[in-house]
Each structure stands twice: as C-alpha cells, then as structure tokens.
Amino acid sequence: MWTLGIESTAHTLSFGLVDENGIPFPSSSATIRPEKGGIHPREAADHHKDCAAELLKNLLDNNQLSADDISAVSYSQGPGLGPCLRIGAAIARGLSAKLNTPLIGVNHCVAHIEIGRQQCGCEDPVLLYVSGGNTQVIARLEGKYRVLGETLDIGIGNMLDKFARAQGIPFPGGPVIEKLAANWLAENPECNMDGLELPYAVRGMDLAFSGVLTAALRLVANGKPLEAVCWSLQEHVFSACVEVAERALAHTGKSELLLGGGVACNDRLRTMCKLMCIERESFSYAPPKMYCIDNGTMIAMLGWLELGAGRITEFEASAIDQYLRTDQTPIIWA
Ligand code: ATP
Numbered sequence: 001m002w003t004l005g006i007e008s009t010a011h012t013l014s015f016g017l018v019d020e021n022g023i024p025f026p027s028s029s030a031t032i033r034p035e036k037g038g039i040h041p042r043e044a045a046d047h048h049k050d051c052a053a054e055l056l057k058n059l060l061d062n063n064q065l066s067a068d069d070i071s072a073v074s075y076s077q078g079p080g081l082g083p084c085l086r087i088g089a090a091i092a093r094g095l096s097a098k099l100n101t102p103l104i105g106v107n108h109c110v111a112h113i114e115i116g117r118q119q120c121g122c123e124d125p126v127l128l129y130v131s132g133g134n135t136q137v138i139a140r141l142e143g144k145y146r147v148l149g150e151t152l153d154i155g156i157g158n159m160l161d162k163f164a165r166a167q168g169i170p171f172p173g174g175p176v177i178e179k180l181a182a183n184w185l186a187e188n189p190e191c192n193m194d195g196l197e198l199p200y201a202v203r204g205m206d207l208a209f210s211g212v213l214t215a216a217l218r219l220v221a222n223g224k225p226l227e228a229v230c231w232s233l234q235e236h237v238f239s240a241c242v243e244v245a246e247r248a249l250a251h252t253g254k255s256e257l258l259l260g261g262g263v264a265c266n267d268r269l270r271t272m273c274k275l276m277c278i279e280r281e282s283f284s285y286a287p288p289k290m291y292c293i294d295n296g297t298m299i300a301m302l303g304w305l306e307l308g309a310g311r312i313t314e315f316e317a318s319a320i321d322q323y324l325r326t327d328q329t330p331i332i333w334a
C-alpha cells in the first residue's frame with residue numbers, strides 16, 4: 001500500500017512515495033538546467049517527458065517495489081507552468097487507469113506546507129513559503145491556509161536566480177549566492193553595509209523584489225564586489241521576509257514558524273528565523289533540505305492525507321490549474 005506522488009510544476013520532475021502510514025520516502029528527481037536564459041516551459045515539459053520512465057523505475061527499484069505495490073497516484077494539479085503540469089497530470093492519469101487506483105490532484109503550495117508540518121512535528125504554524133515562483137506568509141484560519149502577505153511582483157527565488165544569471169551563474173542561482181555571501185562574511189566579519197545598501201522589500205504585509213534586483217544589479221555594474229552584493233542582497237531580502245513573518249506571528253497569536261520552499265534551504269535565512277523566534281519566545285522549524293525543494297514525496301504525502309479524508313479526483317475534474325491558489329484548497333485532513 002504505497003501512495004505515489006508526481007511533481008512537475010516547473011523545472012523539476014520528481015516521483016516520491018509515502019507508505020500506508022504516511023511515512024515519506026526520498027524522491028527520484030531530475031531538474032532541467034538551461035545553459036543560458038531562464039526556464040522555457042516547453043523545453044522543461046520535454047525534459048520531463050524524456051526522463052519520466054527512468055525516474056519512476058529508479059524510485060521503484062530503490063525501494064524494491066513493483067508498480068503493483070502502488071495503491072494511489074497523486075500529482076501536482078497547480079499552480080505552475082501549464083506545459084509542465086500537463087506532463088505530470090498525463091502520467092498520473094495513465095498510471096491511475098492502468099493500475100486501477102484512485103487519482104488525487106493536489107495543490108503544490110499546500111504540499112510544501114504539509115511535508116514541513118509532518119517532518120518538523122509542528123501543530124499550527126505561520127508559514128514562510130519562499131520558493132522560485134512564490135513568496136507567501138500563510139496561516140491556517142477557518143479551514144484554509146490563508147495568505148497574510150505575499151510578493152507583489154516576482155518570487156524571491158526567481159529574483160535570486162535572475163540576479164545570478166546576469167552574473168553568468170546558471171540556474172539555480174540561490175545556492176551559489178549563498179556560498180558567495182558566506183565567503184564575503186568570512187573575510188569581512190565587521191558586516192559593514194556602507195555603499196551596499198539596497199531598497200527594502202516590505203510593503204505593509206506584502207513584499208516586492210524587482211526593485212531590489214535592479215538596485216543589486218546596479219551595484220555590481222558600478223564595481224562593487226559580487227560577493228559583497230550577494231551578502232547585502234541576502235541580508236536585505238531575508239530581513240524583509242522575516243519581518244513580515246514576525247508580524248504574522250504577532251497578529252495571529254501563533255508561536256510556531258515553519259519554513260518551506262526551495263529558498264528555505266538557505267542557512268542564513270534559517271538562522272534569521274531562529275533568532276527572531278528566540279526573541280519572541282516562539283519556535284522556528286525548517287524541514288530537511290530535500291523536502292524544501294520541489295519533490296514528489298510532498299505530493300505523495302498530501303495525496304495520502306486527502307485520500308485518508310475521503311477525497312479523490314475524478315478524471316473529468318483532473319485538468320491542471322496553472323493559477324491555483326494556496327487559499328483555494330479546503331483543509332479536510334486536519
Ligand atoms: P514553486 O512552484 O513552489 O514556486 P519552485 O518551482 O520555485 O517552486 P523550489 O524547488 O521550491 O521550486 O525552489 C527553487 C528555488 O529555490 C530556486 O529559485 C533556487 O534558486 C532556490 N534555492 C534553492 N536552494 C537555495 C539556497 N540554498 N539559497 C537560496 N535559494 C535557494
């Protein structure tokens with residue numbers, strides 16, 4: 001009795017599993033890394049199509065399973081890039097029909113949240129969901145995950161990737177920026193921000209990153225060391241996110257903060273969240289990094305939860321929804 005999860009919202013195709021008790025097993029994944037330019041949805045979809053069979057076979061082999069051991073198939077129904085989502089949904093429908101198992105289309109953003117809750121054992125957190133396409137501060141209220149604040153323009157990860165790409169650093173740029181920033185800090189422990197200031201991204205409860213991106217690019221163009229700008233960029237945008245998250249904790253009266261999404265792999269951001277939570281006698285949680293980036297296991301986990309609560313997706317209702325929002329999915333499992 002295993003639930004298979006299929007993630008295909010953007011750059012990554014990933015298959016993951018949870019067992020009959022909802023225990024997660026590591027995913028089998030592949031990510032497209034264009035030599036130049038950003039992610040092209042069609043090219044990413046072709047990449048997913050080409051590597052799907054091998055990834056699924058690897059997942060089953062690694063866990064000494066056969067396809068017949070799969071008792072439910074879950075997939076990302078949205079949000080994401082249309083061509084990529086359609087590949088994942090087509091694979092899911094095909095497997096579900098062939099294996100005669102229930103099909104469950106789930107919300108990708110909510111899956112980031114639920115794998116984090118499961119891994120960290122927190123009850124009712126405020127979520128700081130920071131990924132390529134999304135930057136949201138979320139809290140559970142009246143049966144839905146409500147978005148209390150979010151980016152008004154681009155996602156924080158996209159901003160980091162764009163900045164990196166302009167310096168010749170390939171996708172994903174976030175981890176390289178993290179390393180360069182850490183190098184700068186090791187050599188400049190006095191943390192002098194003179195000449196490295198950037199606009200601040202907070203807009204009430206919302207955030208905005210495109211102005212910060214333009215200003216950071218200008219600093220490099222004006223001759224500031226790349227490592228220094230990476231450090232300043234991280235300090236500015238992570239502080240903005242942590243500030244909004246802190247305000248959300250204050251307004252909701254909750255005492256747990258949970259990080260999710262690919263940018264939550266960043267150790268500087270993790271430290272900032274910890275420090276903020278210590279100061280307000282709250283708790284900060286971050287899942288293992290393999291469950292922060294896009295992964296099939298989180299899709300399997302949410303599918304397992306929803307199936308347990310009696311929800312399945314009929315074929316007629318299995319179309320993808322590029323614009324599905326975090327607050328559209330009723331929380332029927334908790
Ligand atoms: P979503 O559909 O939820 O927006 P996504 O498609 O952006 O997800 P994720 O795997 O959740 O995919 O996030 C990828 C992003 O995470 C990329 O922008 C990448 O640069 C960023 N990232 C990964 N590791 C780090 C890190 N250590 N520091 C900063 N950013 C990181």
Ligand code: FE2
Binds near residue numbers: 131293294
């Ligand atoms: Fe994601």
